[in-house]
Amino acid sequence: MSKFLFTDNDWTFARIDAVTEAIAAIAAEELQLDTYPNQLEIISAEQMLDAYASIGLPVYYAHWSFGKQRAIESGQYRRGEMGLAYELVINSNPCISYLMEENTMTMQTLVIAHAAYGHNAFFKNNVFFQQWTDAEGILDYLEFAQRYIAHCEERYGIDAVTDVLDAAHAISRNGVDRARRPRQLSARAEEQRREEREHYLQQQLSEIWRTLPPRSVDRPADPAVFPPSPQENLLYFIEKNAPHLEGWKREILRIVRKIAQYLYPQGQTKIMNEGFACFVHYHILHSLHARGLITDGTLLEFYASHTAVTFQPDFDDPRYSGINPYALGFAMFQDIKRICLAPTGEDHRWFPFAGDPDWRKHIHFAMREFRDESFVLQYLSPKVMRDLHLFALSNDPSATTYQVSAIHDDHGYRYLRQTLAQQIAESTRPPDIQIVSVDRWGDRHLRLRQMDNQPLAQDEAQRTLSFVHSLWGYDVHLDMEDLSLREPFTS
Amino acid sequence: MSMIIDRRSSGTRSTANQNRLNRRVRARLKVAVEKMARSGSIEDLANADQPISIPTRDLHEPSFRRDLNDTSWERVLPGNKEYQRGDKISKPEGGGSGKGREGSPDGLGNDEVAIVLSADEFLDLLFDGLALPNLLKTVPGDIQADQWRRAGFIKDGSPSRMHVGRTMRAARARRLALRAGKRRELQDLLDARDILQEEIHGRLAQKQDVSVERERLSELNRQIAALERKIKAIPFIDEADLRFAHIDQQPHPITNAVMFCVMDVSGSMGEKEKDLAKRFFLLLYLFVHRHYQAVQIIFIKHHSTASECSEQAFFGAREGGGTLVSPAIALTEEIMRQRFPPERWNVYLAQVSDGDNYFADNAVVEEHLMRLLPRLRNLFYLEVNRDSESDLLQLYEAIAQDFPELITARASEREDIYPLFRTLFATEETPSHV
Numbered sequence: 001m002s003k004f005l006f007t008d009n010d011w012t013f014a015r016i017d018a019v020t021e022a023i024a025a026i027a028a029e030e031l032q033l034d035t036y037p038n039q040l041e042i043i044s045a046e047q048m049l050d051a052y053a054s055i056g057l058p059v060y061y062a063h064w065s066f067g068k069q070r071a072i073e074s075g076q077y078r079r080g081e082m083g084l085a086y087e088l089v090i091n092s093n094p095c096i097s098y099l100m101e102e103n104t105m106t107m108q109t110l111v112i113a114h115a116a117y118g119h120n121a122f123f124k125n126n127v128f129f130q131q132w133t134d135a136e137g138i139l140d141y142l143e144f145a146q147r148y149i150a151h152c153e154e155r156y157g158i159d160a161v162t163d164v165l166d167a168a169h170a171i172s173r174n175g176v177d178r179a180r181r182p183r184q185l186s187a188r189a190e191e192q193r194r195e196e197r198e199h200y201l202q203q204q205l206s207e208i209w210r211t212l213p214p215r216s217v218d219r220p221a222d223p224a225v226f227p228p229s230p231q232e233n234l235l236y237f238i239e240k241n242a243p244h245l246e247g248w249k250r251e252i253l254r255i256v257r258k259i260a261q262y263l264y265p266q267g268q269t270k271i272m273n274e275g276f277a278c279f280v281h282y283h284i285l286h287s288l289h290a291r292g293l294i295t296d297g298t299l300l301e302f303y304a305s306h307t308a309v310t311f312q313p314d315f316d317d318p319r320y321s322g323i324n325p326y327a328l329g330f331a332m333f334q335d336i337k338r339i340c341l342a343p344t345g346e347d348h349r350w351f352p353f354a355g356d357p358d359w360r361k362h363i364h365f366a367m368r369e370f371r372d373e374s375f376v377l378q379y380l381s382p383k384v385m386r387d388l389h390l391f392a393l394s395n396d397p398s399a400t401t402y403q404v405s406a407i408h409d410d411h412g413y414r415y416l417r418q419t420l421a422q423q424i425a426e427s428t429r430p431p432d433i434q435i436v437s438v439d440r441w442g443d444r445h446l447r448l449r450q451m452d453n454q455p456l457a458q459d460e461a462q463r464t465l466s467f468v469h470s471l472w473g474y475d476v477h478l479d480m481e482d483l484s485l486r487e488p489f490t491s
Numbered sequence: 492m493s494m495i496i497d498r499r500s501s502g503t504r505s506t507a508n509q510n511r512l513n514r515r516v517r518a519r520l521k522v523a524v525e526k527m528a529r530s531g532s533i534e535d536l537a538n539a540d541q542p543i544s545i546p547t548r549d550l551h552e553p554s555f556r557r558d559l560n561d562t563s564w565e566r567v568l569p570g571n572k573e574y575q576r577g578d579k580i581s582k583p584e585g586g587g588s589g590k591g592r593e594g595s596p597d598g599l600g601n602d603e604v605a606i607v608l609s610a611d612e613f614l615d616l617l618f619d620g621l622a623l624p625n626l627l628k629t630v631p632g633d634i635q636a637d638q639w640r641r642a643g644f645i646k647d648g649s650p651s652r653m654h655v656g657r658t659m660r661a662a663r664a665r666r667l668a669l670r671a672g673k674r675r676e677l678q679d680l681l682d683a684r685d686i687l688q689e690e691i692h693g694r695l696a697q698k699q700d701v702s703v704e705r706e707r708l709s710e711l712n713r714q715i716a717a718l719e720r721k722i723k724a725i726p727f728i729d730e731a732d733l734r735f736a737h738i739d740q741q742p743h744p745i746t747n748a749v750m751f752c753v754m755d756v757s758g759s760m761g762e763k764e765k766d767l768a769k770r771f772f773l774l775l776y777l778f779v780h781r782h783y784q785a786v787q788i789i790f791i792k793h794h795s796t797a798s799e800c801s802e803q804a805f806f807g808a809r810e811g812g813g814t815l816v817s818p819a820i821a822l823t824e825e826i827m828r829q830r831f832p833p834e835r836w837n838v839y840l841a842q843v844s845d846g847d848n849y850f851a852d853n854a855v856v857e858e859h860l861m862r863l864l865p866r867l868r869n870l871f872y873l874e875v876n877r878d879s880e881s882d883l884l885q886l887y888e889a890i891a892q893d894f895p896e897l898i899t900a901r902a903s904e905r906e907d908i909y910p911l912f913r914t915l916f917a918t919e920e921t922p923s924h925v
Contacts, residue, residue, distance in 0.1 A: 037494075047498065049503075050503050053505065053508065063511060067513075071605060169552060173555070174555060312570075391567070401579035402580045431555045454562070464553045
């Protein structure tokens with residue numbers, strides 16, 4: 001009698017249950033994964049589009065931009081330009097994974113291995129998720145946010161709420177504490193403290209905005225720049241210090257900021273997160289096959305999906321749209337295992353852990369302690385660069401040609417690795433714009449400064465500034481570091 | 492441990508976002524809807540589920556972003572085939588901002604968002620700010636019909652309407668009420684008997700006489716027996732408990748409407764005129780339809796004689812001969828009398844003609860109209876394709892002085908119809924003051 005968990009390809013709840021149990025055993029015994037409890041939810045394609053529109057969050061407040069996102073995506077989906085992801089997973093405890101009802105049983109197996117064990121373990125163990133997000137509190141907090149914003153719409157009108165959300169969204173990428181570890185979310189405490197905050201905030205503000213100096217000589221005696229050091233978190237600064245913002249608007253800024261912060265690690269770890277999940281599903285599916293639990297047919301169907309997901313088109317391929325995080329991440333995690341089990345002389349020169357047979361230890365360490373930028377710097381091996389045929393191209397706007405600055409050879413490996421890490425860092429980080437001063441005694445204008453030297457898209461910057469202006473209530477200036485664009489923006 | 496939850500039945504949650512999106516692009520949607528009403532095909536207008544595309548630049552969400560054009564950058568790319576370090580690759584012509592997108596089957600690119608409006612949303616936009624002139628002037632008793640309605644419970648009725656729940660409730664209440672006093676009385680008697688029996692035992696122990704007490708005891712026993720009989724005799728259900736569901740006739744406003752479409756099909760009405768007429772009728776129909784549960788349409792075509800016909804025959808027909816308007820009005824009157832009595836129907840009449848009426852007929856038309864108009868909600872008359880007002884239109888305009896429910900207009904181009912429609916039904920602007 002065969003031990004196969006399934007032989008035909010229709011999924012049932014019983015089969016999903018059995019498969020999950022088998023996968024859980026492999027994940028624990030062979031990969032020693034530490035995961036949150038799993039909650040698997042079966043959803044329809046329409047619901048998957050919904051989830052897409054709200055960045056995968058199961059509960060979200062209402063805003064037109066999510067409606068727009070959904071209209072774009074459902075259009076692409078219906079025209080056949082975009083397939084829906086087979087799964088979507090939420091960094092929460094319990095960890096929620098969505099399984100689409102259209103999936104075959106093989107696909108459900110793959111999704112459970114990939115999301116419910118791969119991503120789940122990554123969420124629970126990666127240090128950035130541990131520090132920046134709170135899997136326990138997020139679902140409660142999202143519900144609180146949805147309720148609160150619905151309440152504001154009822155009380156102040158949809159248009160007023162939309163205006164605040166539009167402005168907050170515009171600077172939400174500049175609303176994350178990148179250097180400091182933020183405090184944890186807790187919906188209940190949030191709700192309790194909210195009213196308290198509203199009441200006391202105005203008092204604190206009065207302190208900053210005291211227009212009647214209690215002692216007439218105070219004013220010149222206070223030359224200190226406020227804020228004392230530049231502030232990178234625009235949303236936080238405005239929430240706490242805008243002179244005339246109503247309490248509920250501050251609360252909305254806070255909600256947008258908290259959610260932006262929750263999402264921040266996802267952008268920082270795309271390659272690792274997907275790479276690790278692919279590594280896990282690849283291992284688990286093979287193990288299921290080795291244990292005689294899935295058929296050869298299932299394994300072949302799995303290969304078809306797996307190779308489609310981890311396919312990296314060449315730069316000159318019409319399908320090329322950047323480096324595929326699934327491909328790069330998967331190749332790198334597989335390579336760490338290879339370096340442990342079958343190292344070459346080159347690996348020994350590059351990696352001190354080469355040849356250590358305990359590959360799980362090194363995989364776990366890499367998964368826990370890095371983000372994409374540092375992961376590439378640390379682990380991108382010459383072998384992976386050769387396999388992907390990586391090369392670096394540089395552009396000088398005044399020249400008529402691009403120049404190949406490095407290729408996958410002994411000269412180029414380190415250079416390529418650094419360039420790629422730099423490129424990842426830039427694409428995941430918004431322009432570094434910080435608040436440098438507030439004219440407390442004059443016209444209260446807010447001065448922002450761009451701290452890096454990457455030119456900004458001018459039109460966008462101007463429009464974003466006018467949003468900042470709408471929140472701040474007084475003039476806003478942006479100084480740019482790039483010398484050619486020295487004139488400050490004013491809004 | 493893992494849990495599996497089936498979420499498929501909980502449906503989509505995109506409505507709130509969709510509403511807010513529509514709200515944001517309302518101005519654009521309105522322009523698009525009005526354009527469809529002006530020159531789009533009538534099928535589009537009638538079905539109204541065509542997606543309306545909105546350029547995404549209207550919906551752009553700005554943020555601080557890097558400008559990647561014309562700057563120096565360095566990128567790592569996959570798939571090197573023959574390049575060596577130091578190779579130079581000439582830049583593509585024209586700045587190389589990418590290849591053009593190929594068109595997609597529905598003509599939408601990535602820079603457009605398609606919004607599909609529901610029929611109601613479409614009509615809301617189409618008729619935004621418009622109202623039927625006579626709709627609100629409901630004369631009491633004018634558009635009423637009797638309808639059976641539930642009206643509580645009564646004690647008498649036919650067995651088929653008996654309400655078991657109410658009946659049982661009444662029975663229980665009666666039993667409780669009738670028993671309670673007797674039970675209390677019974678308990679008192681039982682207590683008294685216990686005391687008496689103890690007293691008898693006491694006296695017997697002291698060898699005293701108990702004959703009086705014995706007599707009282709037997710009296711008590713008799714009373715107790717009588718009470719118990721009475722309690723038992725209370726019936727479980729009594730005729731007085733019966734309850735019946737009651738229904739009553741109540742006046743109810745009529746929500747049905749009928750629209751008579753009357754068109755001249757004499758030789759002078761060509762394809763173009765018919766198209767104008769069709770557009771006019773359709774807009775009117777959609778507009779009237781928004782106010783009522785159901786709208787019936789009756790098509791009447793006429794040249795020198797009038798006949799009721801199907802929609803196809805109505806718009807397809809092209810018949811020759813002279814024109815007489817009065818037979819069509821007479822036929823309308825007749826059909827109304829037979830099938831749509833105005834006390835039960837909201838009647839609208841829409842008439843399109845080129846105004847070429849036989850001169851002597853105008854007086855007959857006037858006579859008919861005087862009888863007909865008071866029974867109509869509105870009469871809409873559209874005169875098509877004429878350089879000057881016809882005698883018929885002048886007649887109508889004269890009548891309209893006394894009957895505001897008669898509304899007249901002229902049009903000669905397809906694009907005129909919708910704006911005309913807007914001016915006809917615009918709600919009176921209240922002068923804005925602070």
